[in-house]
Amino acid sequence: MATVALGFLSLLIWLLALQDQVYAYGDLVVDTAPTTPRPYVLPNLKGEAVDFGGLIIRTLVSNITSSGALSILSINTGPSPLSIVHSHKQVETFYSIKGSVQVFHNTNQGRELQANDFALLAPGNNHTYRFNDLDFQLTLCMAPGGIEDLFTAAGTPYNSSAPYDPEDQSQLNVTKVLELFPRYGITPAPYNTINLDWTNGTTDDGLATWHVANQTLPNNSVTPYFVSSNRGPKYLQRKTGQVVSLLASGKQTNDKLTVATIATKPGSQPAAVKFDVHQAFQVTEGQLHLEINGEIVTLIFGDLAFIPEGTNFSYWSRVGFTKFAAWSAGSGLADSLIMKGEEWSDAVWPA
């Protein structure tokens, strides 16, 4: 009897495990990020969400999904006070997809990130931010992953597709947040001062470049930095009309991450490609088609695709201008386009 019961139990466990891992045709589009590494497309403003003192934080790619490599979260908010100054062990990147935020590095550097602007907060550097816009959306990536658990533990569930709730009165329990910090590799630096003397969206050190001239990436993984829209290093793959704007590579992230944007001209569906790292693409302009396992999905602004290592996929666009941000846990699509491409000083491909 006991043997039969055990047999039944293991069958049940096996079936449950199977249900979690196997997804069928038509299952690519999901409402919340799955908890196993499988391909999916999460539409804009979907995903497990928490209210973290008025910030609405949605999990786009969880630590579990990426096997610990990274977490990708979106933040929607209106104006809010300056957050606490802190540092952490992970590499953190900010990519503003709509509206603006002020980001402060250590005591002396700051930039206002508008749409398409980028910041890399290198491990161990103090930083903070202040949201000023009425409709701001940020895509945050941390490597290694796991930070979403902090927000879940300290925030309250948010059950709405409204970007954020302008009538929200909820307050963070700061004591609780500070208690949780060490578990997530975060060190607060509450007594640090920051430089609030800004002109044209930057502290003095950025006046000559921010939004107005070329910017380079540091040659090490310890320097925090900023790149304004289209002003970083760029590469053209002439044959396919793709322009890659590199925001961070293995050099700046200790081989943890590549972050880039890829703009592409319209064309027909190309052959599939495959990489041995987990990747995520989020559309910021136009319309992107993606085929995975025979299923074709169309993505527009804010929609995110997660593509696990070893997955065959093809991507293409049929509209005039399509652009997406790409994160990979190591060398991925952007690195491969750069390797095969030529250096390029423009944000669009030649006619």
Ligand SMILES: *[C@@H]1O[C@H](CO)[C@@H](O)[C@H](O)[C@H]1NC(C)=O
């Ligand atoms: C993230 O995932 C990795 C690998 O599964 C695990 O070792 C790590 O503890 C996780 N991090 C957190 C904060 O849960």
Ligand SMILES: *[C@@H]1O[C@H](CO)[C@@H](O)[C@H](O)[C@H]1NC(C)=O
């Ligand atoms: C961060 O702030 C702490 C506390 O003020 C300070 O001890 C530390 O040196 C700062 N780190 C950096 C990289 O500036």
Ligand SMILES: *[C@@H]1O[C@H](CO)[C@@H](O)[C@H](O)[C@H]1NC(C)=O
């Ligand atoms: C969340 O919202 C959905 C759709 O409005 C509703 O069906 C569900 O019951 C809500 N869940 C909670 C926990 O409020």
Ligand SMILES: *[C@@H]1O[C@H](CO)[C@@H](O)[C@H](O)[C@H]1NC(C)=O
């Ligand atoms: C805030 O968190 C602390 C520590 O977890 C807890 O002791 C306290 O009761 C919380 N306060 C409120 C108002 O929930």
Ligand SMILES: *[C@@H]1O[C@H](CO)[C@@H](O)[C@H](O)[C@H]1NC(C)=O
């Ligand atoms: C700020 O921007 C304006 C307009 O682009 C420019 O004329 C001005 O010189 C800039 N200020 C500084 C201090 O660079």
Ligand SMILES: *[C@@H]1O[C@H](CO)[C@@H](O)[C@H](O)[C@H]1NC(C)=O
């Ligand atoms: C990094 O190194 C490359 C080549 O060695 C050089 O061209 C580039 O200017 C360096 N960048 C910085 C910010 O020092």
Ligand SMILES: *[C@@H]1O[C@H](CO)[C@@H](O)[C@H](O)[C@H]1NC(C)=O
């Ligand atoms: C991936 O594509 C290659 C050819 O490019 C093919 O040989 C392989 O079977 C494909 N794998 C899957 C899982 O479809």
Ligand SMILES: *[C@@H]1O[C@H](CO)[C@@H](O)[C@H](O)[C@H]1NC(C)=O
């Ligand atoms: C910016 O860099 C490109 C090469 O990537 C170069 O062709 C162009 O002259 C530079 N522009 C300025 C203003 O320095």
